[in-house]
């Protein structure tokens with residue numbers, strides 16, 4: 001190794017030139033932070049990060065998770081040096097159709113391990129990926145996973161975000177010594193110096209949370225090298241390298257004076273003569289800035305050669321392991337194939353008239369047995385959200401022991417969701433996580449990112465309505481279903497509903513919903529489940545139709561006078577109301593719509609056959625009326641929903657008071673005639 005420090009400095013200057021120039025050309029972007037962080041990323045990529053240029057998705061590669069997505073120009077500049085982006089692509093930063101998007105978007109083939117932008121989330125993905133690597137090491141025995149290092153890059157914004165507390169707590173508690181995080185501490189953020197908002201001893205904080213902490217000059221290649229060596233050698237703890245970096249390192253103003261440590265370089269091009277002076281100061285040519293210096297090309301050519309040897313050795317080791325463990329090797333290949341696991345759903349046995357959260361536990365119990373790469377998590381509610389169905393078949397992770405498959409996240413829903421995203425980004429595992437539906441509010445930013453990255457994380461939300469009862473309005477979701485169903489309307493960049501959201505009507509429909517969630521490898525899936533017991537749908541119901549998102553429930557009358565529509569437990573309330581209506585000679589159809597988004601994907605004729613235009617309709621939802629208004633147009637009927645926060649009382653009282661009874665269904669439907 002022993003690259004001359006002068007060459008490392010030249011390479012970092014090269015990244016600074018590329019980053020500042022890309023932003024200058026785009027007339028927008030963030031040069032300052034990128035210029036300050038260039039030294040660290042350059043030392044990491046030129047000397048430490050182990051990856052295979054010929055096989056970018058190699059399962060055993062080291063991973064680099066960027067938290068501050070606004071530092072995209074630094075990442076792209078670095079990835080240009082290793083040939084993942086062309087200089088032309090870099091020069092097209094932030095333009096329509098260019099792969100150099102404003103903030104990095106998950107593209108492992110190009111070396112972008114995560115989408116970043118919402119500060120804080122990125123480094124929590126790294127924690128999840130480090131957990132996945134520990135899990136895979138324990139469950140496959142493949143020695144490659146024990147050699148993998150997960151690197152995270154965080155900045156002041158990420159440290160200030162609350163999620164950093166959760167991520168640091170988890171990493172410390174689980175002793176993730178395969179995690180090395182670099183904190184770009186440059187004392188500057190978007191609108192102020194950090195001291196205006198931050199007066200903490202960050203090193204002491206992380207030490208208290210169980211990390212090994214190194215404090216260095218973040219622009220000194222020799223110190224960076226030494227710190228990475230030391231961080232990698234730490235056993236039993238995650239490592240944090242706090243690098244004091246200079247915002248806008250090397251930047252000059254139009255008059256030639258220093259433009260370093262200035263908030264203005266955070267989020268705007270250096271501009272005009274300041275830009276030109278800066279590029280010259282860094283040894284570049286302002287007229288022709290998009291180039292890689294010869295000694296920098298040589299530096300990375302040398303690294304490419306080293307990587308060939310490193311990968312050859314690692315592959316040889318993996319091959320020897322595979323030869324000795326052919327079944328495990330085949331299993332690992334399957335786990336990384338991205339294909340849905342094969343599951344024998346006939347092994348799930350559901351109790352009659354059960355709560356759908358308990359029905360979910362029955363599914364999870366079978367999944368724990370049949371899907372050995374599934375990791376289930378809960379934010380300290382496993383016995384309520386019934387992820388304990390999974391837990392009872394395995395053990396929870398603890399420092400030094402990842403032989404189980406349950407992740408106790410503690411009371412930290414956003415952290416938990418982001419860790420699950422990180423596991424999915426790592427690959428090889430199928431993460432699921434549970435909590436109360438009302439607390440999905442704490443997870444929304446992660447759900448959005450999972451949806452954007454098209455990751456098949458499973459979200460399990462129980463206590464789906466005001467029927468939480470005595471706990472009162474703080475715990476009773478009302479608007480949450482409408483919120484989350486918006487994600488079904490939002491398409492991802494492949495034209496699919498960005499999230500699959502399923503609210504099953506009874507125990508057996510819950511099995512159907514879980515099977516849809518497990519088969520869905522294209523997007524996140526969400527299950528919304530009841531706390532209380534639910535009367536089963538009529539005998540003979542064909543649950544396979546749940547795959548259409550909405551369907552006619554068994555026992556419905558032909559040529560109905562009215563169609564009753566709901567999801568979840570309200571379907572059974574409609575069934576009870578239908579009985580009263582039928583006693584008066586009304587012909588009634590009941591439609592269960594576990595997923596409106598999925599239903600809208602069906603052929604128009606099918607949708608029409610289930611909900612024909614012109615027939616009177618009545619919808620019932622424990623959420624806001626808007627939850628069902630897409631299925632029940634005002635011109636054709638009415639929706640009974642909740643228009644206020646819930647109330648504290650036993651749920652049966654609430655059902656009466658709020659009109660979720662057979663009698664009220666009967667009365668409201670009568671009003672339509």
Ligand SMILES: Cc1ncc(C[n+]2csc(CCOP(=O)(O)OP(=O)(O)O)c2C)c(N)n1
Nearest residue numbers: 033070117118119155156157188189190266
């Ligand atoms: C969750 C979230 N909130 C706000 C922002 C907007 N934002 C982008 S960068 C930034 C300041 C970050 O400061 P720092 O991390 O120190 O980066 P530096 O200025 O050093 O480059 C803010 C507020 C964001 N991207 N994500």
Ligand SMILES: [Mg+2]
Nearest residue numbers: 156186188189
């Ligand atoms: Mg900063």
